[in-house]
Amino acid sequence: MFAMLFAGLLATTPASAPAPQAAAEPATATRGAAGVCIRWSRNRQSRVAEAVIAKSSGNADFDSMITRTIPSWDWPVGVDNYRGEWVGIWMALGGAQSPNEPLPDCSHLRDRAWAPAPAATTPAA
Numbered sequence: 587m588f589a590m591l592f593a594g595l596l597a598t599t600p601a602s603a604p605a606p607q608a609a610a611e612p613a614t615a616t617r618g619a620a621g622v623c624i625r626w627s628r629n630r631q632s633r634v635a636e637a638v639i640a641k642s643s644g645n646a647d648f649d650s651m652i653t654r655t656i657p658s659w660d661w662p663v664g665v666d667n668y669r670g671e672w673v674g675i676w677m678a679l680g681g682a683q684s685p686n687e688p689l690p691d692c693s694h695l696r697d698r699a700w701a702p703a704p705a706a707t708t709p710a711a
Contacts, residue, residue, distance in 0.1 A: 617680030618643035620652050621690030623672045625698060631663045640674060640690035652677050670699040 621641030627633045637656040639649045656677070672692035676684035 616645065616648045616651060617682045618645050618648040619676055619678035619682045619684055620649050621674060621685075622652060622656065622677050623674050623690060623692035623695055624656060625670060625672050626661075626663050626668060628670060631668070632660045633657060634659070634661055638672075638692075638695060640692060648679075652679075671697065 620639055620643040623638045623640045624634045625636045627635040634657045637653045639653060642649050643652075672695045674690035674692045676687075676689065678684045
């Protein structure tokens with residue numbers, strides 16, 4: 587059975603994002619959890635363009651499988667204000683539990699956002 591768990595997305599996204607619809611379940615008996623940084627495709631926002639391991643599961647084969655598999659899933663962004671930033675999530679497969687830790691930090695990855703960040707506004711006095 588393929589189980590996917592994730593703690594949520596960055597503060598710019600809702601607390602719970604829609605679960606991806608797997609194109610095909612990976613044929614693996616691997617069990618583990620890894621911290622992953624993902625970024626959705628600009629041209630097809632139901633697909634992740636890139637997935638990078640931010641916190642290893644400790645199993646190189648599992649980590650490699652995660653980064654190859656995530657981009658093949660239909661996984662809608664789920665928010666209107668997404669602009670291409672990296673988002674940290676926990677991925678747990680094979681019945682493993684997501685760690686009870688903060689989401690993975692993706693700040694070390696190069697910003698590839700395709701739209702400028704919203705301008706900060708100050709409240710009117």
